[in-house]
Amino acid sequence: MTPGGAGVRRPDQHTQAAAPAHAPGITGVSAGSVLGPYLRTQAADFLRSLRLHRESTAPTDAGSRAAEQAATALRRSSRRIGATLRTFRTALDPLWAEQLRTELSWLSGTLAREHAYADRLTRLLEALHGLSGDPVLPAARTGDTPGTGRPVLGVGAARAGALLERQLTLARTRAHSAALQALGSARFHAVADAVALLASEVPLSPAAAGPAGELLAEPADRAEQRLLGAVAALPSDESAEPYNEAHDAPWHQTRLLLRLHRYAHEVVHGAPDPVLAAPGHALDLHRDAAEAAGAAASAARTPRIAPATAYALGVLHADQRHEVEAARTLFRASWPYATTGAARS
Amino acid sequence: MTPGGAGVRRPDQHTQAAAPAHAPGITGVSAGSVLGPYLRTQAADFLRSLRLHRESTAPTDAGSRAAEQAATALRRSSRRIGATLRTFRTALDPLWAEQLRTELSWLSGTLAREHAYADRLTRLLEALHGLSGDPVLPAARTGDTPGTGRPVLGVGAARAGALLERQLTLARTRAHSAALQALGSARFHAVADAVALLASEVPLSPAAAGPAGELLAEPADRAEQRLLGAVAALPSDESAEPYNEAHDAPWHQTRLLLRLHRYAHEVVHGAPDPVLAAPGHALDLHRDAAEAAGAAASAARTPRIAPATAYALGVLHADQRHEVEAARTLFRASWPYATTGAARS
Numbered sequence: 001m002t003p004g005g006a007g008v009r010r011p012d013q014h015t016q017a018a019a020p021a022h023a024p025g026i027t028g029v030s031a032g033s034v035l036g037p038y039l040r041t042q043a044a045d046f047l048r049s050l051r052l053h054r055e056s057t058a059p060t061d062a063g064s065r066a067a068e069q070a071a072t073a074l075r076r077s078s079r080r081i082g083a084t085l086r087t088f089r090t091a092l093d094p095l096w097a098e099q100l101r102t103e104l105s106w107l108s109g110t111l112a113r114e115h116a117y118a119d120r121l122t123r124l125l126e127a128l129h130g131l132s133g134d135p136v137l138p139a140a141r142t143g144d145t146p147g148t149g150r151p152v153l154g155v156g157a158a159r160a161g162a163l164l165e166r167q168l169t170l171a172r173t174r175a176h177s178a179a180l181q182a183l184g185s186a187r188f189h190a191v192a193d194a195v196a197l198l199a200s201e202v203p204l205s206p207a208a209a210g211p212a213g214e215l216l217a218e219p220a221d222r223a224e225q226r227l228l229g230a231v232a233a234l235p236s237d238e239s240a241e242p243y244n245e246a247h248d249a250p251w252h253q254t255r256l257l258l259r260l261h262r263y264a265h266e267v268v269h270g271a272p273d274p275v276l277a278a279p280g281h282a283l284d285l286h287r288d289a290a291e292a293a294g295a296a297a298s299a300a301r302t303p304r305i306a307p308a309t310a311y312a313l314g315v316l317h318a319d320q321r322h323e324v325e326a327a328r329t330l331f332r333a334s335w336p337y338a339t340t341g342a343a344r345s
Numbered sequence: 346m347t348p349g350g351a352g353v354r355r356p357d358q359h360t361q362a363a364a365p366a367h368a369p370g371i372t373g374v375s376a377g378s379v380l381g382p383y384l385r386t387q388a389a390d391f392l393r394s395l396r397l398h399r400e401s402t403a404p405t406d407a408g409s410r411a412a413e414q415a416a417t418a419l420r421r422s423s424r425r426i427g428a429t430l431r432t433f434r435t436a437l438d439p440l441w442a443e444q445l446r447t448e449l450s451w452l453s454g455t456l457a458r459e460h461a462y463a464d465r466l467t468r469l470l471e472a473l474h475g476l477s478g479d480p481v482l483p484a485a486r487t488g489d490t491p492g493t494g495r496p497v498l499g500v501g502a503a504r505a506g507a508l509l510e511r512q513l514t515l516a517r518t519r520a521h522s523a524a525l526q527a528l529g530s531a532r533f534h535a536v537a538d539a540v541a542l543l544a545s546e547v548p549l550s551p552a553a554a555g556p557a558g559e560l561l562a563e564p565a566d567r568a569e570q571r572l573l574g575a576v577a578a579l580p581s582d583e584s585a586e587p588y589n590e591a592h593d594a595p596w597h598q599t600r601l602l603l604r605l606h607r608y609a610h611e612v613v614h615g616a617p618d619p620v621l622a623a624p625g626h627a628l629d630l631h632r633d634a635a636e637a638a639g640a641a642a643s644a645a646r647t648p649r650i651a652p653a654t655a656y657a658l659g660v661l662h663a664d665q666r667h668e669v670e671a672a673r674t675l676f677r678a679s680w681p682y683a684t685t686g687a688a689r690s
Contacts, residue, residue, distance in 0.1 A: 033574050041565070068559040156659075243475075300656045305650070307649075307652055307654070310654075311658055311662075314366035314656035314657060314662070314663070315659040316659075316662070316663075317660055318660040322525065322663070
């Protein structure tokens with residue numbers, strides 16, 4: 001699909017035979033000839049997912065599963081298009097890129113919410129189940145009778161679970177309505193039209209005729225440098241205050257930068273950098289645990305709940321905050337470079 | 346003090362110049378000539394501490410500090426005498442040894458309680474302080490306003506602290522009265538008399554005239570084997586359910602076995618095995634955290650507490666249970682032998 005250009009490869013460039021069709025030898029080709037096919041592919045994916053979503057409005061279980069999958073795919077393309085518009089804006093029509101990026105970010109955020117509430121509820125109920133104990137435990141050798149091991153949680157865990165289920169299901173339902181409303185809005189139709197145009201013709205800047213080596217490799221390197229800088233600036237484990245949510249922000253920011261780097265790598269090298277899959281997963285876990293802890297704390301602010309419920313929510317909150325810490329440890333353990341932020345080359 | 350006997354030393358035997366006077370070359374000497382001086386020294390320490398305790402009944406701060414130190418010293422000697430009576434009972438009058446051991450265990454348990462409640466309160470209040478956040482935090486860059494970071498804990502932490510203070514101070518006061526009552530009881534006077542006799546003459550069995558190599562080294566080895574066996578049987582970290590107090594029992598048991606080994610090593614080698622200092626400390630931390638978690642759970646069962654208080658106690662409980670896990674990790678990391686329980690020789 002892209003012109004030949006079998007020039008010099010960067011040492012870290014992927015050379016596997018199964019590399020996607022748009023994996024370019026980046027030297028000797030124009031920026032547009034790399035960026036164009038990538039964006040057109042993502043735009044086509046977006047439109048296909050949108051069609052699938054519209055076809056799966058049947059209020060059956062299978063229909064709602066299909067709609068969920070279609071929404072996930074829509075978000076996937078939206079994130080990739082948005083990130084590409086951001087990272088490689090100098091090779092694109094800048095005004096158009098900035099505007100579409102903002103709209104895609106709104107769309108993907110709106111679609112993500114329903115899914116996030118569902119995941120959060122599952123995570124919290126599973127954690128509560130683990131905290132309040134497995135009924136199929138091997139009989140303890142210490143003569144422990146049922147209920148004596150974990151005194152208050154048994155009472156409160158069920159109530160806390162019911163409270164979380166009520167609150168997060170309500171939030172999920174609202175997010176679902178908001179997503180449906182968004183997908184029917186004029187604002188969304190404008191986004192869909194813009195993506196449909198993108199699928200046939202990418203609004204490149206005149207500069208995009210220039211060499212990809214400058215116009216794509218440099219912004220991709222900057223995206224990597226921003227990620228490395230953010231990782232180097234992460235507070236050390238020693239200074240960690242596990243219950244202080246204000247300290248989560250640099251981690252969340254690192255997660256976003258890793259995602260931008262991931263998509264830029266995809267554009268330039270045809271696939272995400274495999275060594276960053278595990279750190280990326282750790283940062284997703286970090287985000288999920290931090291938000292689950294927040295939901296437990298928020299549920300505990302419900303007026304007139306029983307002390308046993310509040311107690312179980314406190315245990316749950318602390319448990320999820322420890323999962324936050326564990327995710328940080330996992331991130332550090334899987335991070336492939338020196339933590340000083342020095343790049344590999 | 347002990348007869349010469351500069352025989353073959355065990356390879357792991359301590360050879361430092363500053364070894365205590367009763368550190369024996371165990372080959373070529375009788376069991377009684379090792380056991381006698383050790384027990385007489387401990388008995389003399391016991392009697393001195395008892396005298397100090399009686400002299401420090403002045404209700405001043407200095408007086409109560411001195412009484413506390415004297416009680417700590419009393420427990421220290423009681424534990425050592427009791428452990429020695431247990432491990433080396435074949436070299437002693439068995440009926441007498443068993444009886445005095447039981448009484449010393451009662452005494453040291455009674456004296457320990459007051460101290461334990463005080464430590465537990467300190468531990469829990471410090472943990473609450475850490476959980477509810479340090480007021481001198483660097484201003485967060487995320488526009489975080491005071492109080493938004495840790496929503497419920499601020500309200501509940503102070504109340505939880507006050508509740509714990511009330512409950513544990515009451516428990517401590519009761520333990521103090523119980524200890525004073527015990528020290529004035531006929532039962533205690535009988536113990537003190539028995540220890541006074543021990544300070545002048547140790548009731549050795551006829552066998553104690555035999556070689557220390559058999560009568561002391563073998564029971565000491567058995568104490569070590571019991572410890573190694575208990576460590577090998579500890580459940581793996583993978584199977585850990587951090588909130589299940591029923592799983593604490595084998596760890597508490599290991600702590601007691603390590604202490605028995607420690608004192609047996611002291612008798613035979615003149616000093617505790619230095620490589621077991623860190624694992625022993627980890628098991629102490631384990632016990633302290635487990636009991637603190639229990640106290641938080643128990644406080645949460647107080648009727649009519651506010652949900653915010655219960656929530657903070659739940660967070661505190663989970664935090665201490667995670668300290669339990671951390672102590673286990675610390676123990677495994679500091680344990681000097683292969684975890685299969687294979688002894689070093």
